[in-house]
Amino acid sequence: MSLLEPLQDTQRKSRRLIWVALLGAVAVAILLWFTLRYYPEKRAAEHFFDAVVAEDMSRAYQLWKPLPSYTMQDFLADWGPDGYYGPVKSYRIMRENAPRGANGVVISVQISPFAPFPSASDIEKSRRTKTIGVWVLSKDKSFSFPP
Numbered sequence: 764m765s766l767l768e769p770l771q772d773t774q775r776k777s778r779r780l781i782w783v784a785l786l787g788a789v790a791v792a793i794l795l796w797f798t799l800r801y802y803p804e805k806r807a808a809e810h811f812f813d814a815v816v817a818e819d820m821s822r823a824y825q826l827w828k829p830l831p832s833y834t835m836q837d838f839l840a841d842w843g844p845d846g847y848y849g850p851v852k853s854y855r856i857m858r859e860n861a862p863r864g865a866n867g868v869v870i871s872v873q874i875s876p877f878a879p880f881p882s883a884s885d886i887e888k889s890r891r892t893k894t895i896g897v898w899v900l901s902k903d904k905s906f907s908f909p910p
Contacts, residue, residue, distance in 0.1 A: 801859035804868040807904035808897060812854045812872065815842055828905035848895065852878040857894070867900040869909050 807826070814823035824838050844850045857871040873894050875881055881888035896909045 801861065801868050801870075804899040804901060804904065805856060805859055805870060807899055807906075808856060808870045808872065811897075811906060812851070812856075812874075815849075815851045816853060816878075818844065826906070828903065848874060848893065850876050852876050853880040855880055866902065867898050869896045870899055871896050 811823055811826045814820075814826060820835075820839060820843060823842060824835055827833075827838065829838065839846055841847050842849055842851065851874045853875045855873045857873055859868050859870050861868045871894060873880075873892050875888070875892045877888050877891070881892065883889060898907045898909045899905070900907070
């Protein structure tokens with residue numbers, strides 16, 4: 764480096780580095796938001812379906828947090844071993860979706876009467892897999908069927 768050569772502009776490189784770091788942080792924040800925005804509702808659904816799979820119907824009924832009009836007999840008629848959705852031996856949460864302006868989240872779940880959950884290549888067992896939706900209210904994590 765001689766006296767006639769201009770000084771390198773290190774300030775310009777620093778600005779670029781700051782902008783790249785800032786854009787990277789924004790991208791990570793957006794990715795985390797999309798990944799974790801329905802995490803509490805999804806976790807509540809996992810607890811509920813774990814109780815149903817374990818055939819702990821009293822615990823599952825508590826987690827459902829039903830209205831007084833939805834009795835334990837109604838619950839067993841839906842979720843019990845001989846119920847409409849039963850027996851539930853395994854499940855897979857497929858996706859979560861919240862309608863615009865809603866106070867809850869619709870969790871789409873595949874339930875199967877077989878444990879472990881059958882693979883897509885096992886056509887005979889996969890035929891008995893049902894896809895259902897449950898509504899999870901965001902404020903208290905109570906369940907109901909989607910509106």
